[in-house]
Amino acid sequence: MGRVIRGQRKGAGSVFKAHVHHRKGAAKLRHIDFAERHGYIKGIVKDIIHDPGRGAPLAKVAFRDPYRFKKRTELFIAAEGIHTGQFIYCGKKAQLNIGNVLPVGTMPEGTIICCVEEKPGDRGKLARASGNYATVISHNPETKKSRVKLPSGSKKVIASANRAVVGVVAGGGRIDKPILKAGRAYHKYKAKRNCWPRVRGVAMNVRTLYLIWSVLRDVKDAVYFIKIIKTIMGIPVEF
Template sequence: MGRVIRSQRKGPGSVFKAHTKNRKGAAKLRAFDFAERHGYIKGVIRDIIHDPGRGAPLAKVVFRDPYRYKMRTETFIAAEGMYTGQFVYCGKKATLQVGNIMPVGTMPEGTIVCCLEDNTGNRGRIA
């Protein structure tokens, strides 16, 4: 049996550490429900936060639940130009503004988009 020499003990480099401890949560769009299919729903951006494992900031948006008497908090990827206190509209009949969420078919050609769904209902995968 040979001996493991010092350079072999040191190894090729340090052990990779993924910094996943302080993540703020998954960034997802609202679930596509009746309110979004036939009209729009209004939310307010409460906070814009930094997520350690992500390059883009996250926006905490509070919506009033259309079916129950409670508030729902969603975490979106913040687009450039969003700010705390801004109203965000989600749905088919939402107006075209920075931060609003609407179907691609209702947007005019040439609109800059972010956070697309590649499959219907997967809540935004493509940045």
């Protein structure tokens, strides 16, 4: 008799809807504009906040709106070492300081970066988890491509115009602290998705008896079935 395995059961039901009602918002880089392409734009870190369901803290950075007389607040993934009141510079001519956003092609080889764009203008897709970072390996001025080493260890060739944040994502060492009790794991995954608790397959003892009964369900002799059960349990029996 067949059984629907765990992976198949997870796909059943309605389409999964992420638990985003209590989250602070999407953490992305600025929309690329004239100021970033040809110079830089200055922002200031207003606050560093916790985002439920995310390991890394977020930074609220206020920029001057280039088209209207007002401020525009962006949510950045906080780099380790930034603080409230710090100025953040975004653009081609920004300095190479922690938290600034520059094109990868303008950074020297060996620079530690995070929140890297996979394609120009996608506002950051790679190396975004807490404590993660990528490393600039080399540049090719002829093809306008750069080679970076990702947190997984794999190396990827991206366009030199792709932007990235200088530094390491804050919140590193999060997985080094033991959870210790089930209550903390419950609250951790409640903010993420329904994937806890996860029972090990080897701990499912009843499954063995169920398999035997499914094989011998047509056997009329119940005594023979009991003898098989005793044999599995290590009790000596005579057939």
